Amino acid sequence: MRDPIILNHRSPLLPSTARYWKDLLYRVTKVGTEIEVAPPKRVKREDFEADVQTALQPSHDFACLGTHGVLDVVAEHCGVEIQVIGRQPYFRTLQSQYASIMSFLHRSGARPRATCGLHFHLLTPGLAEPVPEVIVANLWNLVRRYAPELKFLTSGGDKRETLCRRRNYNSHLEMVQHSPVIMTMQEIHRTLKNSSAVPEHQNFLNLEHLQFNATGDILPFHLEFRFPDADLAPTSVTAKTFLFMALLLKAVDLGQYGVIHVGKIRPWRRKIELLNLLSNNDGNLATSDTSGVTNAVIEELQQGLYELLDLLAPTFNYFVDNPALPVLTALVEQPISLRRCAGYDWAEIEQTLSDRTRLDDVGFDETDRDMMQHIDLGDWGQFPSLEAWCWYAARELYLTPQNLEHRLEHLDTMRGIRWDTTQGTLVFTS
Template sequence: MQDPIILRRDDILSPVEAQYWKDLLYRASKIGTEIEVATPSGVRRPVFEDAIRSALEPSGSFERLGPNGVLDVQTEHCGIEIRVIGRHPSFRALQKQYNQIMQVITLNGGRVKSTCGLHFHLLTPGLAEPVPEIIMANLWNLVRRYAPELKYLTSTGDKREALCRRRNHNSHLEMVRHSPATMTMKDIYEQLKKSKIVPEHQNFFNIQHLGFVESGSILPLHLEYRFPDATLSASAVTAFSFLFLALLLKAVNLSQFGVIHVGKIKQWRRKQEILNLLSNNDGDLATSDTSGVSDEVVSELRNGANELLELLQSLFQRFNHNQAFEVLQALADQPISLMRCAGYDWPTIEQRLHQKVKLMDFDFEKVERRLMLGIELCEWTKQLSQQHWESHVAKELLLSPGDIEKRIKKIQEFRELRWDNQKGTMTFTS
């Protein structure tokens, strides 16, 4: 991070507390979406809506995921809105789910227009204890500090002069004004609620669903990231889900030291200037006028986006079998908006991003499953060393030493193993 400034606080978390909250929020967080889609040309909206609803088979209940993870399909100003139930992020599961949803949209002629948005909701259902206010303060300032880069990463317009949709429904005007350096998060929440400038639910980073206990801590924790533009890329939606989770976990880490500042005055003013270039109400047909976003500005945004990803990189290592970071790196270099400006259509964009997704097909053979079962049940213990253990297991399973080594390596790519010296065996770490 360039020129980091940490604001001192009396309520910092101890390392043990930070580890607790990071683990708890990782386990408790679910991320859902609201996908806005425009009606195909020449098709009446009710006909399109019924076709999408029939194909996606919404469950109608938050308690039932259904075949595609869809809660319902509703009428929206731009056409329709598909509400996707929040679930704990799993790259493979989300990628499959959003692939299915995007295929249904595409097959029925659904379009992405500048009137369409993509909203991400991070919820913590079942969380029974209030979240320390300092965590939310850090998350608020992380989003403020990197707002231009986040807008750039999630932009999907198809013209250089219209890279993003208009500001109206994802406005940053209030967010940039309110700092946890001088206000509590409850104060900020109240200011947003009373704002005459931006309707509460239309903030760039919407915190209207938060609740506060007497101490100022937060319960429930429900956040909405409203700024992403609509997309037909399943890989992008999946990657963004992990980006928003990683931001929350980074906020926990930073809470051991204080609250991150948005940056020095000159740097912060430049950030606001670029954000205004990206997000405004001056474009045609519900777009922002981004004609002022020159190649030099794009370079600044690219550098800032890579700085953000570098800051979050260690958090992505927590997510097993996950290529979200690689997808985000590709988007930092060339977001969907710039790909569309270069002439790529939606199938090609998804293909380009999906190339970054190298999920192994863990199709284990019978002998490998037998090996995993033996490790799970601690069948082969009291060996002098890992080498002795491998030789013993190879004999038990009628495998050569080279074969057992290869199969153990394959299993380790799926699930981490370690040598337990006390038991004299290999064990799974989780």
């Protein structure tokens, strides 16, 4: 993290308490979604809603997952909203669940228009004790610090000048103003509730479902990330599920030290500028005008996202059999929006992303195979040091340095690798 600043909090977590809450929240947190889509052309919303109801068989019961994990299908301003029941996140299971939902939506001709969003809910059913305020404060500030990058990562438009939907329903205007260093989270919650500028439920990170006790801790704990755009790629939705889980667990880690700050004043002001470029009400119909998002701005956002993924990389190791990080790394390079701008359809987008998740019988995916091939053939050679080789490999494979290190450790376990000074490259020992 660049220029990390940790400020004091009145009740930081003890290391043992942090371990407890990290384990507890990982066990009890379910991540549900609201998938918004528009009907096919020339199909009435009522008829489409009935078809979705029939196909996805909502359970209408939080305690019953049902065939596709769908709670309900309801009318929405853009068309219909499919409410997906939260479940303890396991990548393969979620990927399969979303594939079954998206498969029907693609067959039916459902459209992810600019009026459509994809909301992620962190839910904690059965949690019997209040969440320490310092955890929520850190999550709030992590989202604030990386808000433009998160908005870019979850953008879904199909034109460079309309990468994101309109700001109205996922506004950052209040969020950027309120710091948990100056206010308590309960005071921020109250301010958002009484705001005349942004309706409470339309905030970038929606706190309306939280309730606070006398000490300022939180129960029930229910947060909504409203900023992601519509997304009909199952692997992308699954990876983003774990992004939000990782942010929550990282907030627990940071709670041992105090509250993470959003950064120094000039970088923070730049973050707000980037947010305004990505999320505004200046586009046609329901879009933001993103014509000011140049290639240089995209590179700036990508660097911020690499920083975020580096920060979260140890947390992703907490998840079992989970390829979310390589998928997210691919989305840093090309979010759904840029892939759609390049002319890829949803099937092609899903295929490319799912390739990042497929493991063969010895546990390697396609990126590992690419790296193995380069090492076997010796075509990445004549580097002055291992560090220089790693920087080059990470760039070529679109990996974060930490993700590359993790993959090299895996390769070393399977085949053994060593640095060859003469060739200036890594070589296998078996």
